Amino acid sequence: MNKTVNQKAWFLILPVLVLVAFSAVIPLMTVVNYSVQDTFGNNQFFWAGLEWFETMLASDRMWDALGRQIAFSTIILMIEIPLGIFVALNMPKKGFWASFCLVLMSLPLLIPWNVVGTIWQIFGRVDIGLLGYTLNAIGIDYNYTQDFYAAWITVIVMDVWHWTSLVALLAYAGLQSIPDAYYQAAKIDQAGRWKVFRFIELPKIMGVLMIAILLRFMDSFMIYTEPFVVTGGGPGNSTTFLSIDLVKMALGQFDLGPAAAFSIMYYLVILLVSYVFYTVMTNLDKRDGH
Amino acid sequence: MSDSTHTPRKSVLPRINGSAVVMGLYLLFLLLPIYWLLTMSLKTNTEILGAFTLWPHNITFDNYMTILTDASWYTGYLNSMTYVVLNMVISLAVALPAAYAFSRYSFMGDKHLFFWLLTNRMAPPAVFALPFFQLYSSIGLFDTHIAVALAHALFNVPLAVWILEGFMRGVPKEIDETAYIDGYSFPRFFVKIFTPLVASGIGVTAFFLFMFSWVELLLSRTLTSVDAKPIAATMTRTVGASGIDWGVLAAAGVLTILPGALVIYFVRNYIAKGFALGRV
Numbered sequence A: 001m002n003k004t005v006n007q008k009a010w011f012l013i014l015p016v017l018v019l020v021a022f023s024a025v026i027p028l029m030t031v032v033n034y035s036v037q038d039t040f041g042n043n044q045f046f047w048a049g050l051e052w053f054e055t056m057l058a059s060d061r062m063w064d065a066l067g068r069q070i071a072f073s074t075i076i077l078m079i080e081i082p083l084g085i086f087v088a089l090n091m092p093k094k095g096f097w098a099s100f101c102l103v104l105m106s107l108p109l110l111i112p113w114n115v116v117g118t119i120w121q122i123f124g125r126v127d128i129g130l131l132g133y134t135l136n137a138i139g140i141d142y143n144y145t146q147d148f149y150a151a152w153i154t155v156i157v158m159d160v161w162h163w164t165s166l167v168a169l170l171a172y173a174g175l176q177s178i179p180d181a182y183y184q185a186a187k188i189d190q191a192g193r194w195k196v197f198r199f200i201e202l203p204k205i206m207g208v209l210m211i212a213i214l215l216r217f218m219d220s221f222m223i224y225t226e227p228f229v230v231t232g233g234g235p236g237n238s239t240t241f242l243s244i245d246l247v248k249m250a251l252g253q254f255d256l257g258p259a260a261a262f263s264i265m266y267y268l269v270i271l272l273v274s275y276v277f278y279t280v281m282t283n284l285d286k287r288d289g290h
Numbered sequence B: 001m002s003d004s005t006h007t008p009r010k011s012v013l014p015r016i017n018g019s020a021v022v023m024g025l026y027l028l029f030l031l032l033p034i035y036w037l038l039t040m041s042l043k044t045n046t047e048i049l050g051a052f053t054l055w056p057h058n059i060t061f062d063n064y065m066t067i068l069t070d071a072s073w074y075t076g077y078l079n080s081m082t083y084v085v086l087n088m089v090i091s092l093a094v095a096l097p098a099a100y101a102f103s104r105y106s107f108m109g110d111k112h113l114f115f116w117l118l119t120n121r122m123a124p125p126a127v128f129a130l131p132f133f134q135l136y137s138s139i140g141l142f143d144t145h146i147a148v149a150l151a152h153a154l155f156n157v158p159l160a161v162w163i164l165e166g167f168m169r170g171v172p173k174e175i176d177e178t179a180y181i182d183g184y185s186f187p188r189f190f191v192k193i194f195t196p197l198v199a200s201g202i203g204v205t206a207f208f209l210f211m212f213s214w215v216e217l218l219l220s221r222t223l224t225s226v227d228a229k230p231i232a233a234t235m236t237r238t239v240g241a242s243g244i245d246w247g248v249l250a251a252a253g254v255l256t257i258l259p260g261a262l263v264i265y266f267v268r269n270y271i272a273k274g275f276a277l278g279r280v
Helices: A009-035 A051-058 A060-090 A096-110 A113-124 A130-137 A148-176 A180-188 A193-221 A225-230 A242-252 A256-287 B002-041 B045-049 B062-069 B071-104 B110-121 B125-138 B145-169 B173-181 B186-197 B199-215 B218-222 B231-238 B246-266 B271-275
Strands: A037-039 A045-047
Touching (some): A009 A037, A009 B110, A009 B125, A009 B145, A051 A256, A060 A148, A060 A256, A060 B002, A096 B002, A096 B199, A096 B246, A096 B271, A113 A148, A113 B231, A148 B002, A242 B125, A242 B218, B002 B246, B045 B246, B071 B231, B071 B246, B110 B145, B125 B145, B125 B218, B145 B199, B186 B199, B231 B246
Antiparallel strands (some): A037 A045
16 A cells, blocks of 8 residues: 655654553663662662673573573474464364364463463373373373473473464464465366465465464563473473573562663564564565555 | 366365364364363362362362452452453554554654564563563552553553554555545544444454453563452462462363453454454
């Protein structure tokens, strides 16, 4: 759509600007403030320059958490995106069963995140959980509170359970918008199932798929509540992701300076990656002529 | 012609069954943990911790009664509902005009502004928890519903602008121009003509605002202590000296799923398009 140039449109944006400035800029400035100062209590602060940034960059703690975070986000994206597309391709197109599937699939998305954690805690426990009990009954040694691999698998399966539906719903919406004419043309060309997917469906759902990847990347990179409830970041530190570590540092130990420096670098990483996705996404939008 | 309608049916039939199997398995995977939570909520603690049973042998509603009769439990639900609704109202009120501006006009810095808004959706709540706590404490809003609603606006307002902009782009511009020629002022046009046209978009947006405010815990827990404590935080009470009260914990979990299930049922026909944020 051709847009009219009109500087007065700023007035329509003003309420959003005021609100977001209040709830984003002020807190963010507080964080910046802490990151360059040191305190010995009594609300007395001293200029510390980039000291905290240097401390954090040199500490293994942050790098380890970052490594685990990147591993986690990569793994869940590699499972959820293909699985979501696969589920979407198999969903009924219309009628009662389509609504039925849509309602049930959306269910995990609206469960409070700590309840998601609780559900998996109850489901996975060795003594009272269906999953944990069954696995142990058939001879697999599974205990997510003690075993590194079991903890990781639980957290990953939980995320797949929680969020694959989002990817599936997005891909489904994309698939629904493909006109029948495309499929008829494919049939005339005698294209196989794979070719139909590769050359018709995939390019057509690329736009919504980018939204899915962007949302899943952002949210998995900020994940806190679900693993915190299930594993508490353990066993040891094995499932301590960036947010868990940060909350531990800021609200638990009250190490304001390092936590603030950590926060800023954390936020910058998310911004950088998201900017790349966003640019790709808007370029796709333009190419499709939206 | 009769041939071409006949052939696909033959070849499609086995594939539909394949799809049904895939969907069946996927839904089973989704529902099994929820089923387990439900079973637990209907068992007594003795049965939960005793012999392993796949379904409750003596169904009990005591766990639910505990929650529904104890004020410290059910006010948690009311608190959560209050700030979720407040957040929906605030977010929609500020996002509607802004989304209209982004969808219709180009102005200085519009693209940067749009991305800057989106960056707030990307802000990790863990980064904001402590500064929010200090900010709202210093202006005397700590432990109020409005504080949580405003804090959630941080990520919900950008989302609302994003979704609404997608829906508004789909409304032809000629409608605006015709209305202005007919002598409508901007506010009247916006309320009387434009808003009804994007009603489904507003519904979808409200659904998402509900969703992300309802499921969030880190900020709502940090910003409240007693008066506005959300249900999700109340649930930690089940951990007592004598261990965890699994039955009540499960019942509370089931009750937090219900509002979401209800909302999904109402918007079921818009879900797919809605999740695509109006961008298909």
